[in-house]
Amino acid sequence: PTLENVSQPAGSLKKIAEKGSELAKEFRQEKLKETKEATKDQDVFDPLFQEVSESDESTNKRETFISQWKKSQKNVKYGKITSLPIQKQRQQLPIYSMRSELVEQIQNNQFLVIVGETGSGKTTQIVQYIKEEEINKTLDGKTKIIGCTQPRRVAAQSVAKRVSEEIGCKLGEEVGYTVRFDDNTSSSTVIKYMTDGMLQREALNDPSMSKYSVIMLDEAHERTIATDVLFALLKKAAAKNPDLKVIVTSATLDSGKFSAFFNNCPIVKIPGRTYPVEILYTKEPETDYLAAALDSVMQIHLSEPAGDILVFLTGQEEIDTSCEVLFQRMKILGDSVPELIILPVYSALPSEVQSKIFEPTPAGSRKVVLATNIAETSITIDGIYYVIDPGFVKINAYDPKLGMDSLTIHPISQAQANQRSGRAGRTGPGKCYRLYTEQAYNKEMIANTVPEIQRTNLSHTILMLKAMGINDLLTFEFMDPPSNNTMLVALQDLYTLDALDEEGYLTQLGKKMADFPMEPALAKTLIKSVEFECTEEILTIVAMLSVQTIFYRPKEHQKLADQRKLRFHHPLGDHLTLLNVFQSWQLNGCSKVWCQDNFIQERSMKRAMDVRKQLKSIMTKYGYRLTSCGSNIDLIRKTLCAGYFKNTSKRIANEGYKTLAEETAVHLHPSSCLFGKNPEYVLFHSLLLTTREYMHCVTVIEPKWLYELAPKFFRQGEGENKKQEKIVPLFKGNKDEWRLSTQKKRNLGR
Numbered sequence: 001p002t003l004e005n006v007s008q009p010a011g012s013l014k015k016i017a018e019k020g021s022e023l024a025k026e027f028r029q030e031k032l033k034e035t036k037e038a039t040k041d042q043d044v045f046d047p048l049f050q051e052v053s054e055s056d057e058s059t060n061k062r063e064t065f066i067s068q069w070k071k072s073q074k075n076v077k078y079g080k081i082t083s084l085p086i087q088k089q090r091q092q093l094p095i096y097s098m099r100s101e102l103v104e105q106i107q108n109n110q111f112l113v114i115v116g117e118t119g120s121g122k123t124t125q126i127v128q129y130i131k132e133e134e135i136n137k138t139l140d141g142k143t144k145i146i147g148c149t150q151p152r153r154v155a156a157q158s159v160a161k162r163v164s165e166e167i168g169c170k171l172g173e174e175v176g177y178t179v180r181f182d183d184n185t186s187s188s189t190v191i192k193y194m195t196d197g198m199l200q201r202e203a204l205n206d207p208s209m210s211k212y213s214v215i216m217l218d219e220a221h222e223r224t225i226a227t228d229v230l231f232a233l234l235k236k237a238a239a240k241n242p243d244l245k246v247i248v249t250s251a252t253l254d255s256g257k258f259s260a261f262f263n264n265c266p267i268v269k270i271p272g273r274t275y276p277v278e279i280l281y282t283k284e285p286e287t288d289y290l291a292a293a294l295d296s297v298m299q300i301h302l303s304e305p306a307g308d309i310l311v312f313l314t315g316q317e318e319i320d321t322s323c324e325v326l327f328q329r330m331k332i333l334g335d336s337v338p339e340l341i342i343l344p345v346y347s348a349l350p351s352e353v354q355s356k357i358f359e360p361t362p363a364g365s366r367k368v369v370l371a372t373n374i375a376e377t378s379i380t381i382d383g384i385y386y387v388i389d390p391g392f393v394k395i396n397a398y399d400p401k402l403g404m405d406s407l408t409i410h411p412i413s414q415a416q417a418n419q420r421s422g423r424a425g426r427t428g429p430g431k432c433y434r435l436y437t438e439q440a441y442n443k444e445m446i447a448n449t450v451p452e453i454q455r456t457n458l459s460h461t462i463l464m465l466k467a468m469g470i471n472d473l474l475t476f477e478f479m480d481p482p483s484n485n486t487m488l489v490a491l492q493d494l495y496t497l498d499a500l501d502e503e504g505y506l507t508q509l510g511k512k513m514a515d516f517p518m519e520p521a522l523a524k525t526l527i528k529s530v531e532f533e534c535t536e537e538i539l540t541i542v543a544m545l546s547v548q549t550i551f552y553r554p555k556e557h558q559k560l561a562d563q564r565k566l567r568f569h570h571p572l573g574d575h576l577t578l579l580n581v582f583q584s585w586q587l588n589g590c591s592k593v594w595c596q597d598n599f600i601q602e603r604s605m606k607r608a609m610d611v612r613k614q615l616k617s618i619m620t621k622y623g624y625r626l627t628s629c630g631s632n633i634d635l636i637r638k639t640l641c642a643g644y645f646k647n648t649s650k651r652i653a654n655e656g657y658k659t660l661a662e663e664t665a666v667h668l669h670p671s672s673c674l675f676g677k678n679p680e681y682v683l684f685h686s687l688l689l690t691t692r693e694y695m696h697c698v699t700v701i702e703p704k705w706l707y708e709l710a711p712k713f714f715r716q717g718e719g720e721n722k723k724q725e726k727i728v729p730l731f732k733g734n735k736d737e738w739r740l741s742t743q744k745k746r747n748l749g750r
């Protein structure tokens with residue numbers, strides 16, 4: 001599939017997906033209000049089971065539920081998931097029976113594909129077998145690193161922690177991990193887990209991967225861009241470095257393709273140990289999947305036998321809301337029902353909270369894990385008997401209408417639906433509640449997920465490949481090459497950012513941009529801040545942009561929280577508001593109390609501080625001068641324009657905002673400090689698509705900065721009158737012309 005036909009066929013799922021997180025928000029406001037009213041009167045039965053007032057009917061319903069629950073508990077034995085000694089646990093994994101065969105195959109082959117169900121022990125065990133058998137020792141007795149990549153940072157962190165426990169060392173010593181902005185390894189690290197993006201970065205400086213003896217590309221079925229690029233880079237590295245071994249692991253059966261790519265290498269299959277899973281579909285499409293999911297959780301908790309529940313939701317906001325709603329519902333039910341332990345899982349979660357999900361459920365209670373698709377294959381939670389699958393996932397995808405990536409909710413593929421239901425059959429026969437119809441599964445879901453490389457903006461990837469000296473993208477050995485169109489869009493982005501020249505070769509600026517582990521526009525912003533002498537401020541803003549939520553609004557103090565937030569609002573926009581928050585926090589000694597008083601997430605602030613430190617050390621390492629602009633705020637806004645000129649829009653009378661590049665309608669989000677102020681020209685950090693396209697993090701700009709700072713993207717037009725600026729985007733409308741005129745010349749960089 002190409003960019004144009006990635007979108008799903010129209011149907012009920014598509015419509016629901018479009019409403020996705022908007023529904024979540026409405027749901028949050030409505031249900032929390034209801035629940036709040038209900039909790040005032042402690043005796044009222046859960047309003048989500050319809051009755052808000054204490055009618056006889058609701059009392060009956062409640063008693064029926066409780067007696068149902070008690071009955072169902074009679075024959076249930078809890079505490080089945082006892083903690084065996086950790087070495088015993090290792091031996092119980094399905095992969096253990098394959099240990100000697102695996103070891104032999106790894107010893108005898110440079111490339112190997114290993115396929116096994118999620119939870120069979122691939123990620124945690126294979127690297128240990130290699131270490132135990134000393135496959136990573138060279139002939140002259142030196143020990144080399146065993147690397148294992150993960151598409152997600154949470155998985156890299158949690159799995160490294162687990163393996164350090166199995167080996168019995170401190171995390172960061174023999175076993176460590178590296179994810180962006182967090183390196184937990186040392187000179188003694190032998191087993192190193194890392195995100196695929198970090199290994200791709202290492203290839204910049206060490207293309208033959210000389211530090212490694214074995215590299216395991218784990219979760220290859222996820223087909224992230226970085227893993228896809230590593231396929232090609234490691235194949236090259238292995239050709240140069242005969243001591244390097246590459247293992248590719250996958251949870252699904254598309255292994256033939258991986259083997260074919262790596263010179264028809266052998267495939268080892270790890271026998272699954274799964275129980276049957278009963279699949280239940282809804283009869284009618286569920287328009288409000290979040291409400292349906294939470295109702296299902298309560299139904300299962302109150303009427304099904306013991307066993308933990310896993311719910312797949314699309315993102316942090318949905319998960320946090322749901323946890324809160326479930327918590328309120330349980331509070332209303334009180335001690336009359338068994339405890340429900342409610343646990344959120346998403347990538348922004350701090351690791352202390354993450355590790356809780358792996359703790360066995362105490363006897364007599366039930367655990368419900370609300371997770372993003374991270375729990376599909378990256379993380380295995382034992383004891384799950386029930387899976388609730390609303391059928392959606394939030395993905396980053398290129399939107400041709402916008403000319404850029406946008407985060408949107410999509411229906412999952414059939415392969416994903418099957419992975420999800422499989423999670424219920426690990427400990428015993430389970431049940432999967434699909435909150436969509438069987439027809440939707442058959443007719444509306446595509447069979448396999450489209451690889452990320454074919455659906456997102458590739459500018460970051462192409463910049464890195466160019467920095468590695470790979471100029472000829474047409475002959476670069478992608479397993480599934482992105483369409484020429486995708487590559488052209490990325491090349492065009494890099495060209496307008498001044499990272500590539502007319503011939504498609506890396507410029508001096510482009511070379512510098514590749515040093516930063518982030519999207520090209522952000523890298524350019526950092527570098528440009530040196531010229532505009534506002535690096536200290538830009539460092540802070542970039543760090544603050546990298547953390548997820550800064551402000552919070554507890555429901556009992558929403559007004560107060562809003563008032564406090566107002567104090568940080570900068571008249572020129574959200575970027576400067578973030579700067580205000582960070583600076584005030586520092587002025588107040590980074591105090592916890594200050595955060596509480598101002599309804600600011602202390603955790604996010606600390607993380608921003610951490611990210612800032614790391615970025616600063618990159619800047620110092622490459623010899624950039626760090627300066628501050630003091631009160632000359634315009635320099636900051638200009639710097640932002642130098643990187644984010646493409647993310648700009650203009651207010652059109654009676655029509656709202658339209659992007660300058662593609663003239664697509666976009667909106668100010670109510671949480672923006674510019675909401676209601678409606679300045680004429682704005683720049684935004686990213687777009688979030690719900691029912692409408694929202695600009696996230698918005699700042700007022702002056703239009704002339706655009707053609708001054710991005711002459712390859714905008715030129716000054718003839719204004720109707722002198723006072724009025726007119727901006728003409730060069731790539732609008734004549735895109736194909738540009739392509740034709742440059743395709744030959746640039747020839748994708750050849």
Ligand code: CDP
Binds near residue numbers: 093122162382
């Ligand atoms: O990679 P794969 O899905 O094949 O399995 P794994 O991640 O190696 O997990 C094997 C087992 O290790 C799981 O079933 C869990 O019991 C345990 N594990 C854990 O307790 N904590 C983790 N963070 C990861 C795995």
Ligand code: MG
Binds near residue numbers: 122124
């Ligand atoms: Mg795994």
